Amino acid sequence: MDFELNEEQIMFQDMARKFAEREILPTLKENVREDRFDRDIVKKLASQGLLAPHLPQEYGGLGLDYLTSAIIWEQLCWASLAITQAATSGPIQPGTNLLDAGTEEQKQKYLPPVCSGDSMLVGAVVEPNAGSDSSMIETSAVRKDDHWVINGNKIFITNGEIGDVILVIAQTDKTQGMKGLATFIIERGMPGFSSVPLKGKMGWRGGSEGNLRFTDVEVPLENKVGETGRALRNALRGIDTARLFLSAGCIGIAQSCLDSCVKYAKERVQFGKPIGGHQLVQGVIADMAMKIEAARWLAYRVADMKTRGIRHIKEMSCSKSFSAEMALWVTSQAIKIHGAFGTVDDYPVAHHYQDAIVATILGGTAQMHQLTIGQQLLGIPAFS
Amino acid sequence: MNIVVCVKQVLDPEMPTEKFRLKDNQVISPEGIPLVINPCDAQAVEAALRVKEKHGGKITAITVGTDESKEVVRRALAMGADEGIILTDDAFAGSDSLATAYILAQAIQKIDAVDLVLCGREAADWSMGIVGPVLAERLNLPLITLAKNIELLDNNILKVERIIPDGYQVFEVSLPAVLTVSNEIGLPRLPTGMGIINAVRKEIPVWSNQDINTDVSLIGANAEGLKLLSLSMPERERKCEIVGGETPDEVAGNLAGKLRVAGVI
Structure with missing residues (x-):
């Protein structure tokens, strides 16, 4: 078992960090305060090759593991x-979803502009009454002659307000439950499609969220992705990828907090010595490092399993849940170590804390993942 | 335009000083912290890439070191260099700047029709800035140090802006020539994803002393032109002072005054 990163991974690690320092950090405080998503970052990531590293090169990605x-x-x-x-x-x-379930024509049409940053692809699953329970999806798709007619609402959709192409899961036959769900491609500008930004977020500030409305949106037949009845299964493949990246992202924000804490605890002098010299502070920092290290290697293990095509339902739930809860703990402790300074945005910890809270919900709550892990271990579903 | 860029692997200059250890007048590399491309050399690669983007050509990154030095060459390749060469041989071990320049010169003479040799202004480890000038001497080529801007004119003439304390000078030099690149050239670009993928898969030739025929009496630890007498960690003292003032202008003025008194500006 080799735990060493290879040369390519180290180079990507270094390049991505430097990109983050150069292109995200300088405007972060302003963007977060104003809750403004700077779309230029998408093009910058694309030209650096960081926008779609996991997608195949033939569609504009890098084809990385x-x-x-x-x-x-x-x-x-x-x-x-x-x-x-x-x-x-x-x-x-949505990119992974389209890659797995789309026709070659759909992939050639939509994925390259997404990978180049010219077009933003959006996945729209969640609704007011359908969160973790996708069987409650109410957005409807009715076949009429040579097109489908979509009606309904989607909420908490990343880039919902600004996305160009939306992958929407809709119900084609209420009596069929999950088996009636199908995926459709809707392009911004199609009559009947509208969106509004999601405002007042406590986390995810500087990102982009929106709510979508579909009123008699006519969608060509060729915009249906995959077979009816497999929409959720196809979406889950993309969600599986998203969960992995979320795990890694939680580790990233926790590491940033640890880095900041180590620096601050050496600089901040109270009671005659740096606060890092006080045992209680040092103990918290040590616990942070332990938890981050555990989460990191769990996530890396799952990533390796996913690359090698090994079944990893249990492990992915373990990783996503553990990483998010770890990040919430680490970021909250980091604020305490920074004291009052930690509550303002001169240090990175408050922003990370706000995002950690959202990360515990996005991609499934800890409780949903407990049920998944439990089902995998016991063979007994406890979702209902 | 055939450009050669000399690159060196150094300890990360952004590494906290407490990570350094000294023993017997030598710096002990800390474990777990990877070596990096000398930041000034990355700027030399950037300068080469800007020339290539405008006028085309080929960039070869070359380094003297060990097998581990391939990482620094790969970094240059990932940024956009076309070829790399690693010069490694037991006979090179312990070479000082003078000997290193000689080794590089011998190797560069083996490369066909080199138009331009670029070096960083200095290395982040010893900060001597010797290799570029000695290399020019060894190659018998004109030298311009501290270039902040490079422009290729007609007739194989290079127009070079050279940094001086109060501004810059403008030179024109016939190619081939050697330039050292100043940090004023700007931030070196990051490697791209495809650049990394291609760099990692590229075969980098390794040249030994046999390939470049150096006079072994001029290289290695025994040929020291420079003798290191002692090496010690600098004493660092930090203190914090809040500069006051009634208005932002006054605060800025007070700050500038204090920096001037401290000799910082």
Whole structure:
């Protein structure tokens, strides 16, 4: 078992970190304060080759393995999970979905512009009454002659307000439940499609979220992706990739907090010595390092399993849940170590804390993943 | 335009000083911290890439070191260099700047029709800035140090802006020539993803002393033209002072005054 990163992975790790330092950090405070997503970052990531590292080169990606791709995400998120998530979510969840289930024509048409940053792809699954339980999806798709007619709402959609191409999961036959779900490609500008930005977020600030509305949107037949009844299964492949990257991103923000804590604890003098010299502070920092290290190697292990095509449902749930909860703990402790300074945005910890809270929900809550892990171990579903 | 860029692997200058250890007048490399391309050499690669982008050509990155030095050459390749060469031989071990320049000169003479040789202004480890000038001497080529801007004119003439304390000088030099590149040239580009993928897969030739025929009495530890007498960690003292003032202008003025008194500006 070799735990050493190879030369290529080290070079990507280094390059992604430097990119984050050069291109994300300088405007981070301003973007977060104003909750403004700077779309230029998408083009910059694309020209650097960091936008879609896991997608095949024939569609404009780099064709990298999932471990290297996760390492890239870890380093980008070291600066900001919210911005990295907004900028790269298109190639991740909906991109993987389209890659797996789309026709060659659909892939050739939509993936290259996404990988070049010219077009933003959006995955739209969640609805007001359908979060983790996708069987509750109410957005409808009705076949009429040579097209489908879509009606409904989607909420909490990353880049929902600004995305160019939306992969929408809709119900074609309510009586069929999950088997009635199908995926459709909707392009911005199609009559009946509208979106509004999601405002007032406590986390994900500097990213981009929106709510979508479909009113009698007519979608050509060729815009249906994959077979009816396999929409959720196809989406879950993209969600599986998203969960891996989220795990890595949580490790990135936790590492950033640890780095900041180590520096601050050596500089900040109280009671006659640097606070890092006080045992209680040192103990917290040591615990941070332990948890981050555990989360990192769990995520890397899952990434390796995914690359090698090994079944990893249990391991992915372990990793996503553990990383997100770890990040929430580390970031909250980091704020305490920084004291009052930690509550303002001169230090990175507050932004990371806000994103860690969202990361515990996005990609499935810890409780949902517990149920998944439990089902894998016991063979008994406990979802309902 | 056939450009050769000399690159060196150094300890990361951004590494905290407490990570350094000294023993018997030698720096002990800390474990777990990878060596990096000398930042000034990365700027030399950047300068070469800008010339190539405008006028085409080929860039070869060359280094003297060990097998581990391939990482620094790969870095240059990932940035956009076309070829790399590693010069490694037991006979090279312990070479000082003078000997290193001689080794590089011998190797560069083996490369066909070199138009331009670029070096960083100095290395981040010893900060001597010797290799470029000695290399020019060894190659019997004109030298311009501290270039901040390079422009290729007609007739194989290079127009070079050279940094001086109060501004810059403008020179024109016939090629072939040797330039050292100043940090004013700007931030070196990051390697691209495809650059990394291609760099990692590229075969980098390794040249030994046999390939470049150096006079062994001029290289290696025994040929020291420079003798290191002692090496010690600098004493660092830090203190924090809040500069006051009624208005932002006054604060800035007070700050500038204090920096001037401290000799910083």
